[in-house]
Amino acid sequence: MNANEFFDHLWSDYVAMTPQAGRIKSAFEDRGERVVNDHVAFRTLALEPIGLKALEPHLLAVGYTPYEPYDFKDKKLSAYGYLPPEPELPRVFLSELRVNELSPAAAKILEGLAAQVDPARVADPSVLWAGPLWEPVSWEDYQTLQAESEYAAWVASIGIRPNHFTIGINYLEKTTSVEEVLQVVEGLGYQVNDSGGRVKGTPAVLLEQGSTLADRMPIEFAGGDTHEVPTCYYEFAKRYPTESGELYPGFVAASADKIFESTDAKR
Template identity: 45%
Template structure:
């Protein structure tokens, strides 16, 4: 699969889960903007048939290369980022995985039941990245248990493998040249923004500023028939700054990303 086809398929699936993204893109276009994507993010479980290690070769098959590694102690995550060496205009990819063995045993039991249902050969092509659930839905009680200890785990248990968010490149907008202007536009249209650590995460001094909406909400029926409104996916906005050598910063900042993860929190 070629990368452009990959991103198009991802986007079509993503906007079914995240209708706000389609509306926001239309909003920018109504102001004469062309919206281009900075990066896409995915979540997964470590030590599973869809671990980061198992998924990475599918990104490499499209020419993407890893260039950074991250650790989020409080959220029990590791992550890697990827870019295409020959296409700077193609989106970067941020892939994180949950270190399940660091969670309480009650959570490990729930997650391991899900992992046991994933076929060992589940990863066959890049299409795995929009495969959704590869296990039976959790019960509401299981979901609440996961939420208590890891919002990331609860989200992935209900949403599965899909684009967690796309990201508007503010650098490539023409009318809205700062993140403050982008955020003001979104707030004026009634969108709820992630305020954890401030509406803007990062600063020019760390070469990256990021904001995001709070995730769309969907009506979800759990495997025990109980229903609840839960978070789906969100839309992010990133502005990159030049480093001391004059090149545009192209990686990620752990402190920023840690707060962006909270865009899918239930509270």
């Protein structure tokens, strides 16, 4: 599987979970814009056999290079950025929840999910668009996780798959700022994540970002319970040149911290 095939699989899964993304992408294309994906992000748990280091080989296999680690102390997350083998392929952001920093009750729930995962399944690249690799979590357990970590509840219910794709604003010709893009998105009827401000970051940190709030859809929980929960969202990023003249390749932790909240149920 080459990188383009890899991302085609990811996009198909992502749009099925995030109908807004297909509509927003089409709206920009209808305006005559060329939509290029800036980056894709994944979430997982720092537990065997699904930790970050277990998923990373699938990125390396299609030519990606580890770039920089990130730490989100308050959200108990570790993450890594990866650079693509070709300029117009998306960067990748892979994060994991440090389960050992959660309460014993929450950790026990997540450990029970990870224990159900077949390591052989994780060895196949399709694990990155597999969704839940475990039996449905109970609604009660979901609520326990959500009270402590929205990220934990999201992974438990949605599984391992892209949580967002990102329109690269640097490639747009008519809508050239994050705020302008957000106004177009709102005009289509979608809500914007305003945690930390509508636009996260500044030209001074070489990256500005904004995002929608996640789509929501009914998910089946243990016992056949069905509840509507947040799925995935669409992001928009504008990069600025470094001193060398190249566009900044990484991520800004302070901004990403607020972008994570695009899937918070309370929003």
